[in-house]
Amino acid sequence: MRVVAMLPTYNEAGTIRQCVEQILRLPLETAVVIADDASPDGTGQIADQLAAEYPGRVVVVHRKGPRGRGLAGIEGFQRCLELPAEYIVEMDADLQHNPEDIPRLVAAAERSGAAIVVGSRYVPGGGEVNRPASRRLVSRLANAYLRLALGLSLRDCSSGFRLFRREALAGLDLATMSARGPWILQEVLWRAKQRGYRMVEIPICFLERAAGESKLNVGILLRSLVTPWLLRRSSAFGGRA
Template structure:
């Protein structure tokens, strides 16, 4: 075990939870995260939720110092919320306090009880990025309609082949980053806004030569609220991933200087 390995109780781990209209889901999610990994911190990044999620998060934070809230500029997208959250965490917490940063959806689709498996992989495998994966042996999806399942699997296949990625679940949002690696890969500005942000980050980690591991999780469709997936999100992902793939291949086939 190296000094950068997260301890079993989650000390030095901060979980980023972006929210938009998740008032019904947030209290139980925060409670489960902190019960499962008592030493962890949680940062809620609210995107100007009209249902009062941000105010509720503030009230929860007043009762538990392990929880903090970042009020994000409304509707700038998932990618922008995460980028702002990463910058906030790195400015507010020295590496001695937060050495690992996790991502988790607020809608209940990611089970906090799977967090210890991600932490264990980071410790035992010395991984720089651990993905909670639906598409490795032992992973599964519960209560998704067939068309969402087909869209997700197709997006993963296209992303993996276009970008020559070596992971099975490149679009999933349940992740654990080594802070130093996250700092390194975000030195170049991140412009992806929607769910292709997750593809972008995995691509940057692999291209940087860092170690990625996947652990199986159970992904469960949300019980309350509405999905944020839309046609615009899908179109952005298709356009950006294709452009990244073209640039990557052009860079690969450049003639080296003599």
């Protein structure tokens, strides 16, 4: 098995099957780990059906306890590391990240030797389809800010489409991460930077949501913006950011 895709899911019943099947049909040895937070729309049951249809290639983590993109991501990653995969790819289950881009992420990792390959909307060739100009602007501004606050040279610090080399992901020490929500995306970059990991970006097109609803809101955005400072402070006081 070469690549395991980690899909955090909350209410993605409209897209999960197509997303998983597209990943399994890629011309690579692939598997999928779904980390579902007891979605009320039945995503978890569809995931179980997929696991039964594709034995050994689909693993479902039914999370209990507090819900969260960050918490689910950590548990999903830990499950991925129990599988013999060379690369782990995290991505949305709503088809906003195109499964067909996965081979390009893998190729970029092999070409560059980087620890992490980020699918980026903000490098030449990348972009977003049919997003209202206001949301694009907010995302761009937030990213320019995050890049400075985290001290990174990445253009897309809030992309949820990323490939990790197995050893790099294991080296992040997931069990000690603190983010419960989507700001986990920033915590992972911060840690990767502290570990001296090389990160590269390749262009991706962020597609329109095919079904379901975004869980992003102003609270999450603000929390993401303060995250770099909390991580810096915790590092300065000897905490394990």
